[in-house]
Amino acid sequence: MRLKHFIHATLSPSQVEELMNLGIKDISTDKRNFSIANTELYEAALPILKESDDFRLALRLPECNEEEALAADYSMLGYPHTGGYPKPDKDYGYKEITYDKTKMCPLCCSPRIQKDAFRVTKAPHHKLWTFTSWVIDAYFANEETYEEVFRPLGIGCRPLRYYRKKDIIDGVVQIDIPVCDEPLDMLGYRYKICPVCGSVRYHPGYMPSPLFPLPSHPSGHIYMTQEYFGFGGQSDRRVIVSAELRDRLIAAKAAKWYHFAPCAHTPPRNPEMHIRTEFLGEDKWGKEYVDVCD
Numbered sequence: 001m002r003l004k005h006f007i008h009a010t011l012s013p014s015q016v017e018e019l020m021n022l023g024i025k026d027i028s029t030d031k032r033n034f035s036i037a038n039t040e041l042y043e044a045a046l047p048i049l050k051e052s053d054d055f056r057l058a059l060r061l062p063e064c065n066e067e068e069a070l071a072a073d074y075s076m077l078g079y080p081h082t083g084g085y086p087k088p089d090k091d092y093g094y095k096e097i098t099y100d101k102t103k104m105c106p107l108c109c110s111p112r113i114q115k116d117a118f119r120v121t122k123a124p125h126h127k128l129w130t131f132t133s134w135v136i137d138a139y140f141a142n143e144e145t146y147e148e149v150f151r152p153l154g155i156g157c158r159p160l161r162y163y164r165k166k167d168i169i170d171g172v173v174q175i176d177i178p179v180c181d182e183p184l185d186m187l188g189y190r191y192k193i194c195p196v197c198g199s200v201r202y203h204p205g206y207m208p209s210p211l212f213p214l215p216s217h218p219s220g221h222i223y224m225t226q227e228y229f230g231f232g233g234q235s236d237r238r239v240i241v242s243a244e245l246r247d248r249l250i251a252a253k254a255a256k257w258y259h260f261a262p263c264a265h266t267p268p269r270n271p272e273m274h275i276r277t278e279f280l281g282e283d284k285w286g287k288e289y290v291d292v293c294d
Helices: 013-022 039-049 066-071 094-098 143-153 243-251 273-279
Strands: 002-008 033-036 056-063 074-077 128-130 139-142 157-162 168-175 190-193 200-202 222-229 236-242 260-264
Touching (some): 139 143, 143 168, 143 243
Parallel strands (some): 200 222
Antiparallel strands (some): 074 260, 190 200, 222 236
């Protein structure tokens, strides 16, 4: 397991040479976006990167091999396929139809409590999929995949409806994913606080550890985190699955091994994390994005 660092920086010829001497490849004075393979190499390069006026650490994401991915007891589920959008899409009208807006913050749309079925123009022909944008923590499966993979594990489902006719779409269901009853240990994760409702949103692309945190007592084969990642209406919750469900999805060819990121009960704590963020610079999240620390 390792953390891959995605960098934005304008480099001088001497800085390019220094970084290449450290073993960082595929960089030049003309290339402002590049990646560094692991944390050790990033730490070695940091003094050089800080010399750049526009340096920022844009993303910090985990990478693992197939053996590591399949050895985990629990995994974060990625996006095997995407397609379509929830309807109506004009002025995000799907929120009014699908969610309980009486409890939803008008700015960050938290919490998203589903009250009715999603509506779409047509359903993609995939075994397992989520929407292309706006809502990416709702998963859908064709009937065959649901019966083969999810129903034997006691996992429920919801209907999916056509937008105009409002009829239930045959052969496709939404997977019923409960919200975890425990908060996660988010030490080291960067976050923002909604100025309207005070809820927290975590940075979706900045992980302090290669392993996503688990609750103290994970239960069930699939659940959704209490925590939201992203900001505004685009934020979503992470979906965690058991090893048995992961293996069933792979066997049914509904997902590949690389669609699963290993989880751990306690992420490694880094007391220097709040210091390092001083060097990230201003990015689209703004300087008010801070770290969770003791």
